[in-house]
Amino acid sequence: MPKSSLITIYLPQFPNPNSHAFSEIPACHHSGLVSLSALFRRYGFPPTEFPDFLKKNEFLLNSSPSEIEKSFKILLSLKSSQDFLVSIVSGCPRVLQLDFLQKWKVGVKQLGVYNITSAAIRNVLDISMKFALSPNDVYGRVKCLKGLGxxxxxxNKVFRSCAYGSYVEGG
Structure with a gap:
């Protein structure tokens, strides 16, 4: 008796075009969804998680794929790692806001902390996003810490150990 093998193919689960949920999405977003899905897949995001991710982050529907790709490229310039990109965007998707990331385009090197880890970068960006801190604000804190010896x-350990995602906005 020949052994049979099962092959599982994972496809993004978008709503059925005839369902009520799909009709709530404006027609102009249909092609945008396909473009966004392809873009996220190209940068290493698991396609099976994309529908839930998009549902939780509907603001992405108002962003153009080209803006999101620019954001991906800026993030990759901070730390050239697909794992880093997927981790930071999954954990703090608001960092994809291009106007926020443009400020960080010069990189984290300006902070004066070299050999900064992925976790530290992720935490710095997350905290900066939540508290509207500019790179200059963060640099000022780093300078103060260095001044204290x-x-x-x-x-780097301080940045790395900041409880990622545990800060409450305004608190």
């Missing part, structure tokens, strides 16, 4: 290694 903290080494770059210790500052």
């Amino acid at each position: 903290f080494s770059e290694e210790t500052i």
